[in-house]
Amino acid sequence: MSKPSLLSLLEERAGEYVSGEEISRALNVSRTAVWKQVRKLEAEGYAVEAVRRLGYRLTGKPSRLSVQELLLRLHTTAFGRQLHLREVVASTQDEVRRLAEQGAAEGTLVIAEQQNQGRGRLGRTWVSPPGKGVWMSLLLRPPVPLPLSPQLTLLTAVALSRAVSKVVPGLSIGIKWPNDLLVGGKKISGILLESAAEDERVKYIVVGMGISVNLDPEDYPEELLDKAISLKMASGSPVDRVQLIADVLEEFELLYGLYLEQGFEPIRTLWEARSVTLGRLTVLRTAQGTIQGIPRGLDEMGGLRVELEDGSWRTVYSAEIGG
Amino acid sequence: MSKPSLLSLLEERAGEYVSGEEISRALNVSRTAVWKQVRKLEAEGYAVEAVRRLGYRLTGKPSRLSVQELLLRLHTTAFGRQLHLREVVASTQDEVRRLAEQGAAEGTLVIAEQQNQGRGRLGRTWVSPPGKGVWMSLLLRPPVPLPLSPQLTLLTAVALSRAVSKVVPGLSIGIKWPNDLLVGGKKISGILLESAAEDERVKYIVVGMGISVNLDPEDYPEELLDKAISLKMASGSPVDRVQLIADVLEEFELLYGLYLEQGFEPIRTLWEARSVTLGRLTVLRTAQGTIQGIPRGLDEMGGLRVELEDGSWRTVYSAEIGG
Missing domain, CATH: 1.10.10.10 (Winged helix-like DNA-binding domain superfamily/Winged helix DNA-binding domain)
Structure with a gap:
């Protein structure tokens, strides 16, 4: 017994x-x-x-996702239709990457209740306790050349912010370049796109999305509490995770279709409208050194156009923004 | 017995x-x-x-590479200093990718006498019989943003063409965009860069290089004989593989250093001088459709600037060029 x-x-x-x-x-x-x-x-x-x-x-009892419920609420054609729901994984990114190498279709999705090696940018760990967040990775196989693939990083931020706004209508969400979603200056989500390319061709991109949905203050390490916040903490009430997942996938599929049809222009407009990076004096740490200036918008590749103090312009494709 | x-x-x-x-x-x-x-x-x-x-x-007896001999002839600081010589591998790309994931240093090199699953662009197989070619993959960890990484594809073509010119001085080598090396219109080498990125950061690039050095006509499938040629067939005499490998690595390290210091501009100049694509009416098949025009040069990202028949311009980042 x-x-x-x-x-x-x-x-x-x-x-x-x-x-x-x-x-x-x-x-x-x-x-x-x-x-x-x-x-x-x-x-x-x-x-x-x-x-x-x-x-x-x-x-x-803790909230549990179910495949049946998810599929019932999904309104997409491809995104999330190949759905793998896992209790605990090291990282949903690794799972989707493995599926991608085996030939999985675009839209394949892995959701985990819990990640024990969730990754953020630059190999940072990501707080992903069980049952309280949305930790998922989506497989894309975009027919775009490699130099344009960072546009999908920006697209992901727009899709996520639109979905969150739908599910938690009152919340004011800003996008910090390139893809952090902020509420009151604190991060509510993390996005990580891992891409594999051959020459200038994208083989696949694994879009990792982590949304802090129903985390409570005690779920965060103390030192993160002034930098991170959950939707529940920000709005005062718990959020339906299934609805949020369904809305993220729907918004994502919609914007992705728009992007493949009309290019980056409409995405750029949506991103700029939600940005909290534009128009503010900003310090950007790039591999080539630190620059200071006022980001004014995105160029047609997705780079950040920065006006420097001497009136000259720089386009930045990769940088860390402090604060 | x-x-x-x-x-x-x-x-x-x-x-x-x-x-x-x-x-x-x-x-x-x-x-x-x-x-x-x-x-x-x-x-x-x-x-x-x-x-x-x-x-x-x-x-x-067949020519055999040896690590001792290779290291003796190398004049590089980092490229090829972590050297793995294998008799037979599925693909040197996979070997280096595995080493990269384990944290191997920039410049790590895998050379194989023979590949049984050598890969070319678009998953095409690559003829790589034992002892007659140079089949190798080099690990780069360039501190450049993802949109610029295709510049390294062009840099690789320049490095290879300069090394071949050094070892086989009489040969006239042309670069077909982006990275095919041609002698008399026939391919002497194949280059494949496989990159892994997180958001707009390049994690690593595996540069695969296959050079048909001492292959004889009977080593090629019949249907390839009007498209491919070896250095031995083109020049009439066998080529010292060790010297060729040493020169490729030396040229590559030199140009890579120049690139990191001065950017793409000097590489662009060298590439354009060796190109056989520029100035000729060309059909380019892109994911967005087929276009016809005259490639005139590279833009500052590494894209091919094409003048169309109506006098307008297009920049192409990914395309197949026929013929």
Whole structure:
């Protein structure tokens, strides 16, 4: 017989209070250990009510995505139609890259409830606890030459910001070049496009998207709290993850179709309208050194046009922006 | 005791003729089978002299590269200093890509005597028989943004053409956009750059180079003979592969340093001077359709500037050029 767990005890007596003493006896651990296990369950997304003299009661389970529900809510033709839902992966990027090398179709999507090696830009780790965010990677096979592929980084930011605006209407979202989504100056999402090319041809691009949906302040390392925020923290109420995923895919497919048909021009307009980078004195750290100036817009390739203090112009394709 | 082979029989009696009858007895095969095995050895690069009534005699062994010899002749600082010499690999590209993912340094080089899944552009196979060519892949980690990486495709073509000119001085080599080296309209080499990027940052580029050095007409499939030629066939005499590899790496390192220091401008000048694409009415098949015009030069990104028949201009970043 398997050892009873706190969760199984509470689930067996759904709706009832189970006293700390009883749990302590059944699990053969101290009362303090019971309390610690309750905190652990809460961290995993369970809601446990604790009432003095009565004990503990399970009042909520973590939100779980389901393939059936996702497919029901999807309004896309290709994006997300090849859907892989995983409980835990190292990184959804690696999963999609593996599928891409095996010939997977454009639109293939991997969603994970939890990533234990989620990656951000420059190999930085990305906070992706279970059940509270949207961590997913989408496979694109765009018929565009390599020099234009960074345009898709900008397109992704526009698609994500439009989807979030739809699901959380009141929120004011700004895009920091090239693809950070900010609410009140704090990051709500991370985007990472990993591309593989042969000469000037793009073989495939894996679009990684991480959206901090229902994370609570205690899910973040302390030092990130002044830089990052979840949609729930920003709006005051939890957000339906399934609806958000469906809207991201729908917006993405729409803009991607527009891009393939009409080129970068409409995407540029949408990006510029949402940008919080334009018009402000900005320090840009490039591989060739640091420059300071006022970004004024995007050029037709997707580079950032910066007006320097001496009145000259520079186009920047790759840089870190501080702050 | 291991079964004697034709090669071991001929090597044991170095310099002497061994009669077909004796070989046939020793190997326990028919005279016709002996003759077939002789042809097979020749295909592997051995020279076997056959004289009526005397028999067969080994007069030459296939050329073999050695790490010691290569390192002795190298005049580079980084390129080729991490050297992996392999007898047979599926593809040197895959080997270097694997090393790159493990963190290998810029300049890491894999050379193979033979590839059995050598790849060209668009997944085409590449003829790479043992001992007769230079099949190698070089790892670059250029600090340039992704939109500029196709410039390295052009740089590679310049480096290769300069090295070949040094080793085979009389040969007139032209570069067909973007990176085919032609002698008398026939291809002598293949270049394939496979890049991996995160957003607009290049993580690494694997530069695959295949040079048909000492291939003989019988090494090519019949249908390739009007499109491809080896340096030996073009110049009339065999070429020292070690010297060629050393010169390619030296030219490459030199131009790469120049590029990182001064940008694309000097590379553009060198490429344009060697091009056979410029100034000729050309049909270009792009993903957006076929265009016809006269390529006039490169733009500052590395795109091909084409003058169309109506006098307008188009910049092409990715296309197939017929013929």
